[in-house]
Amino acid sequence: MYRINRKEVLAPSVNLFEIKAPAVAEKARPGQFVILRVDSEGERIPLTIADFDREKGAITCVFQEVGKTTRVLGALNEGDSVKDFVGPLGEPSRIEYYGHIVCVGGGVGVAPVYPIARALKEAGNKVTGIIGARTGELVFWEDKMRAACSELRVTTDDGSYAGKGFVTDVLTEVIKESNDIVLCIAIGPLPMMRAVCNLTREYGLKTVVSLNSIMVDGTGMCGSCRVTVGGETKFACVDGPEFDGHQVDFAEMARRALIYKPQEKLSLERYLNESEHQCGCSHRGENNDNRVQK
Amino acid sequence: MDAVIEVKIMTTEYKNKKTLVPNKYDMPVQEPVQRIKNFQEVALGYDEETAAAEAARCLQCKQAPCCRGCPVEVDIPAFIKLAARKDFAGAIKKIKEKNALPAVCGRVCPQENQCEKFCTLGKKHNPVAIGRIERFCADRELHNGAVPQEVAAATGKKVAVVGSGPAGLTCAADLAKLGHKATVFEALHVAGGVLMYGIPEFRLPKAVVQEEVENLKKLGIDIRVNAVVGKLATVDELMEKDGFDAVFIGTGAGLPYFMKIPGENACGVYSANEFLTRTNLMKAYLFPGYDTPIRVGRKVAVLGGGNVAMDSARTALRLGAEESWIVYRRSRVELPARHEEIEHAEEEGVKFRFLTSPTRILYNDDYWVTGMECLRYELGEADDSGRRRPVPIKGSEFVIDVDTVVVAIGQGPNPLVPRTTNGLECSKKGNIIADPETGATSKPGVFAGGDVVSGAATVILAMGAGRKAANSIHAYLSGQTTTNS
Numbered sequence: 001m002y003r004i005n006r007k008e009v010l011a012p013s014v015n016l017f018e019i020k021a022p023a024v025a026e027k028a029r030p031g032q033f034v035i036l037r038v039d040s041e042g043e044r045i046p047l048t049i050a051d052f053d054r055e056k057g058a059i060t061c062v063f064q065e066v067g068k069t070t071r072v073l074g075a076l077n078e079g080d081s082v083k084d085f086v087g088p089l090g091e092p093s094r095i096e097y098y099g100h101i102v103c104v105g106g107g108v109g110v111a112p113v114y115p116i117a118r119a120l121k122e123a124g125n126k127v128t129g130i131i132g133a134r135t136g137e138l139v140f141w142e143d144k145m146r147a148a149c150s151e152l153r154v155t156t157d158d159g160s161y162a163g164k165g166f167v168t169d170v171l172t173e174v175i176k177e178s179n180d181i182v183l184c185i186a187i188g189p190l191p192m193m194r195a196v197c198n199l200t201r202e203y204g205l206k207t208v209v210s211l212n213s214i215m216v217d218g219t220g221m222c223g224s225c226r227v228t229v230g231g232e233t234k235f236a237c238v239d240g241p242e243f244d245g246h247q248v249d250f251a252e253m254a255r256r257a258l259i260y261k262p263q264e265k266l267s268l269e270r271y272l273n274e275s276e277h278q279c280g281c282s283h284r285g286e287n288n289d290n291r292v293q294k
Numbered sequence: 295m296d297a298v299i300e301v302k303i304m305t306t307e308y309k310n311k312k313t314l315v316p317n318k319y320d321m322p323v324q325e326p327v328q329r330i331k332n333f334q335e336v337a338l339g340y341d342e343e344t345a346a347a348e349a350a351r352c353l354q355c356k357q358a359p360c361c362r363g364c365p366v367e368v369d370i371p372a373f374i375k376l377a378a379r380k381d382f383a384g385a386i387k388k389i390k391e392k393n394a395l396p397a398v399c400g401r402v403c404p405q406e407n408q409c410e411k412f413c414t415l416g417k418k419h420n421p422v423a424i425g426r427i428e429r430f431c432a433d434r435e436l437h438n439g440a441v442p443q444e445v446a447a448a449t450g451k452k453v454a455v456v457g458s459g460p461a462g463l464t465c466a467a468d469l470a471k472l473g474h475k476a477t478v479f480e481a482l483h484v485a486g487g488v489l490m491y492g493i494p495e496f497r498l499p500k501a502v503v504q505e506e507v508e509n510l511k512k513l514g515i516d517i518r519v520n521a522v523v524g525k526l527a528t529v530d531e532l533m534e535k536d537g538f539d540a541v542f543i544g545t546g547a548g549l550p551y552f553m554k555i556p557g558e559n560a561c562g563v564y565s566a567n568e569f570l571t572r573t574n575l576m577k578a579y580l581f582p583g584y585d586t587p588i589r590v591g592r593k594v595a596v597l598g599g600g601n602v603a604m605d606s607a608r609t610a611l612r613l614g615a616e617e618s619w620i621v622y623r624r625s626r627v628e629l630p631a632r633h634e635e636i637e638h639a640e641e642e643g644v645k646f647r648f649l650t651s652p653t654r655i656l657y658n659d660d661y662w663v664t665g666m667e668c669l670r671y672e673l674g675e676a677d678d679s680g681r682r683r684p685v686p687i688k689g690s691e692f693v694i695d696v697d698t699v700v701v702a703i704g705q706g707p708n709p710l711v712p713r714t715t716n717g718l719e720c721s722k723k724g725n726i727i728a729d730p731e732t733g734a735t736s737k738p739g740v741f742a743g744g745d746v747v748s749g750a751a752t753v754i755l756a757m758g759a760g761r762k763a764a765n766s767i768h769a770y771l772s773g774q775t776t777t778n779s
Contacts, residue, residue: 023527043587086522216568217491219481221491223550223568259589
């Protein structure tokens with residue numbers, strides 16, 4: 001069992017967990033991911049590492065509650081544990097001196113971008129950070145990112161906080177303002193990464209994306225996570241998760257991401273029905289199962 | 295010379311023809327119509343009377359040719375003799391001197407190519423059902439509680455075993471019996487390797503595997519799950535930092551091969567590894583009770599002809615497929631799968647398309663599989679493996695109507711450990727190069743065995759390699775040999 005040392009609700013349905021896993025923390029590097037399983041009936045889900053603390057022996061993960069598993073996970077609290085936690089998986093980001101780099105984080109993608117930006121700045125790079133969210137209340141880690149980057153720009157799709165516009169709008173500004181950018185790193189929802197790549201391709205700006213495709217084992221054993229990169233099939237779990245965004249077949253990825261849509265829907269509905277029933281007043285106090293706390 | 299002696303044995307033993315039972319006693323099985331609707335075990339095992347009666351068929355011939363066919367060198371006549379006397383506790387103890395996982399082997403060994411192939415009785419009649427008797431003895435022990443095994447005094451030596459499949463578990467068990475402290479590192483969340491993720495529940499119940507694993511723990515083996523060697527500590531670090539005196543690598547054949555044909559990344563195309571892992575390890579057949587989903591359409595094509603292909607085709611039926619096809623580029627006689635699995639698959643309604651191989655997978659606008667274009671083949675000259683080479687017939691393209699494709703054409707070694715270990719020599723295909731007799735690799739103190747060395751093979755061959763390595767690790771640790779340096 002792996003204990004949740006700290007939980008922080010970063011935004012509505014966006015949670016941060018600091019999970020005790022000293023062996024993983026010892027080895028973790030920016031860009032890598034972990035796979036966890038909440039309980040013995042649970043599925044294995046990959047989460048990109050948002051931070052690691054070797055002294056405390058802890059890994060920080062940030063996730064958005066979307067389907068059943070992330071909701072069950074989100075219902076856990078400090079002191080609870082997850083059944084399985086394995087990592088660090090995948091290849092770490094290539095941290096070296098490049099020059100001027102733009103790090104773009106969209107939605108919960110801000111979390112995995114953070115340790116990469118920090119490491120790149122520590123390696124002497126000038127790092128311009130761009131973070132974006134759908135709306136103001138979903139913006140998180142602005143201060144941390146500001147500290148990790150040389151310069152930070154924030155935007156929201158609806159303009160409810162900071163500037164109004166997509167991260168690609170801000171990225172266009174940044175590219176136009178400075179002619180020394182040599183690399184872009186973009187992590188976020190698929191459509192965002194795709195849009196960033198379409199934009200940077202026009203400018204011939206090399207772009208690295210981090211792919212979170214459907215996985216089972218995360219060690220190259222099943223091939224569930226296969227993606228086409230530059231016309232070749234790659235496994236996101238062992239060959240990635242980071243790839244040259246201009247080579248990624250995003251259309252294929254988007255369609256593969258929907259493979260289990262009907263099952264995910266069924267699973268979530270079933271979970272919500274059960275939670276509703278068990279949380280009804282007549283049952284209050286009888287069920288201490290933290291999976292159903294609201 | 296062998297033949298002459300065997301004839302003599304047969305003439306002496308066959309004197310009492312009245313007691314000779316020419317055929318194996320049948321083992322009860324779930325009826326096909328029933329079993330394709332569930333994941334419960336197909337073969338139900340002997341009862342005590344039948345096991346003893348089957349054991350009594352053994353001629354107890356002095357040469358015991360059966361032993362020649364056993365990769366882990368079980369003293370077969372000895373345990374059969376005990377079983378015939380209904381001393382099943384004695385029989386299992388005898389088996390376990392050499393075989394750490396008898397309940398597994400009794401179920402999944404290809405006995406027809408091993409012990410039973412050489413059985414004297416088998417020359418004229420059915421061979422003794424050695425596997426079924428082994429299974430009965432092992433199951434009885436699991437049911438009644440394990441017979442304690444002797445463990446040598448602690449040597450103070452520590453060995454890291456990477457991978458908890460059949461090779462790793464056998465190696466760890468043998469090392470523990472020799473007094474060494476074995477720590478097994480497993481990447482997945484449960485021990486057992488292919489026994490858990492690959493071989494289906496209906497052929498090898500996962501509870502049986504876990505009971506065997508629990509029994510091994512009683513020998514003092516420490517098993518660490520969720521531990522990916524190469525990502526956490528590397529093999530070098532295990533030896534230099536963590537104080538392990540030797541390392542055994544038994545990481546198996548965990549890298550799925552694909553056909554490299556157009557359309558292979560379409561939705562509905564699975565590697566057999568994924569298809570079976572979702573079903574077995576993650577229990578997708580119990581979805582939504584278990585969270586991991588799997589999608590099986592109406593018509594499934596499984597590419598390949600080995601045990602993994604049979605397992606996939608039979609799994610597809612149980613997951614609700616209306617049709618499940620084995621598509622194999624050679625003919626029936628070349629099918630590498632175990633006979634029993636082919637028979638069971640046929641009984642269950644799995645259909646076969648021989649001399650056929652796909653050229654591309656067709657899909658719709660949503661990227662879901664809608665069919666598979668194939669070429670017909672004919673058999674040409676014999677190839678390196680001695681089997682007749684399949685040759686495509688030009689212009690014979692045709693389309694099979696399928697909506698799910700499972701690629702079961704083999705697996706390579708997972709590169710994670712070889713890639714992160716300094717000074718470990720590997721073949722072009724990525725298999726670790728190890729001495730077949732000792733398991734010694736090019737790196738001092740590091741031994742390897744099982745599929746990661748041999749390429750995808752059987753459970754029992756991996757176990758054989760695990761125990762050979764354990765013996766040479768023991769010799770290495772005892773300073774009796776320096777062949778490894």
